[in-house]
Every structure is written in C-alpha cells, then in structure tokens.
Amino acid sequence: MKSPTLQTVIIAVVFAIIAYIITYIVAPTMPVSSTLVAGLVFISAFLAPLVIGKSSTSSGSSTDSNTNVSDEDVRTLYVGNLPYRANETAVRELFSNHGAVLSVRLMKDKHTGKRRGFGFVEMAADDLDTAISALNDTEFQQRTLKVREAKERPERTDENNLDD
Numbered sequence: 001m002k003s004p005t006l007q008t009v010i011i012a013v014v015f016a017i018i019a020y021i022i023t024y025i026v027a028p029t030m031p032v033s034s035t036l037v038a039g040l041v042f043i044s045a046f047l048a049p050l051v052i053g054k055s056s057t058s059s060g061s062s063t064d065s066n067t068n069v070s071d072e073d074v075r076t077l078y079v080g081n082l083p084y085r086a087n088e089t090a091v092r093e094l095f096s097n098h099g100a101v102l103s104v105r106l107m108k109d110k111h112t113g114k115r116r117g118f119g120f121v122e123m124a125a126d127d128l129d130t131a132i133s134a135l136n137d138t139e140f141q142q143r144t145l146k147v148r149e150a151k152e153r154p155e156r157t158d159e160n161n162l163d164d
Contacts, residue, residue, distance in 0.1 A: 015043075074102055075128045077121045079135075080146035082106065084115045090141075091119065098134045099127020120150055 079091065088104040095101045106119035123131060128149065136147040 073125045074122050075125045076150040077123060077128065077131060078118065078146075078148050078150040079121055080118045081143050082115070082117050082119055082145065083141040083143045084117055086115070086141055088119075091121065094135070094140060095121050095123065095131055098131040100124040 077095075082091070086106065088106055091106065092101050092104045095104070100123060102122040102124070104119065104121050107116045108114060109116055121131075132147050132149070135145055138145055
C-alpha cells in the first residue's frame with residue numbers, strides 16, 4: 001500500500017477544516033452529530049486522491065521532469081568503469097546535467113555487498129544521445145567512464161540458473 005503524498009494529506013486536512021467550520025461556526029445552532037463530522041473527514045480521504053489525480057495530470061508544465069516521460073520514451077544506459085566509491089546520487093547528478101534521469105542502479109556483488117564498478121541509468125530517450133556523447137570517455141572521480149546504450153538482457157534458462 002502506498003503512503004499518502006503531502007498533497008493528499010493537505011487536501012484531507014482542508015476537508016477536515018471545512019467540516020469543522022460548517023459544524024461549529026456557520027451552523028452553531030443546528031444540532032450536528034460528531035458522526036457527520038467524522039463522515040465528512042472519512043469521505044475526504046477518498047476525494048483527496050481524486051482531486052490530486054486530476055490536478056497533476058492537467059498541469060503539463062510540471063517542474064519534475066520525471067513525470068513528463070512516458071514508459072515508451074525511457075531508455076537505459078550502461079555506465080562502466082565507475083569508481084567503487086561513487087553512489088547513486090553522484091551518478092544521478094552527473095547524468096541529470098544532460099537530460100531527464102528516471103533512475104540509477106549501481107550494481108553490487110551479491111556476496112560482499114561491494115559495488116562492482118558499473119551500473120545503469122534510465123533516461124528519457126530524447127536525451128540518450130546527448131548523454132552518451134557528453135559523458136563517454138570522460139573522467140569522473142579519477143576514472144574514465146564508458147557510457148553506451150544498454151543491451152537487452154537475454155532470457156535466463158534453467159541451464160543458466162544451475163550455474164548460480
């Protein structure tokens with residue numbers, strides 16, 4: 001289950017404040033039960049995500065570039081010869097100078113947990129060539145990066161699984 005976003009919580013609180021105002025300020029002479037107030041707050045929990053969903057899809061000029069990229073427009077880059085001390089944040093910052101970065105995965109050894117010196121960066125397809133030409137064979141933390149489009153991973157067969 002996903003946790004509520006800040007916008008959802010704020011809208012739910014606004015609904016609760018409106019229910020309070022209606023109950024105790026606008027209509028103080030009318031007998032209003034606490035069940036009605038609780039019901040309004042409960043309904044707001046269902047309405048808030050709907051309001052958020054409509055407002056976020058209708059605003060095409062979002063400052064977060066990740067929301068403007070559809071699944072078809074996402075491509076993956078292989079980044080090799082990474083320094084072992086590099087972390088996801090540093091790699092994200094490096095690549096975000098050249099386009100919209102959706103995710104960064106730095107590979108680790110499954111037995112030791114240490115980084116293996118390569119990773120993958122998901123970017124908008126439009127920015128892929130720019131990032132490759134700008135970052136391939138450039139120095140990053142005293143290492144020369146190898147950046148290219150990632151190849152599709154071949155399907156694993158039962159024979160491959162026996163080797164693990």
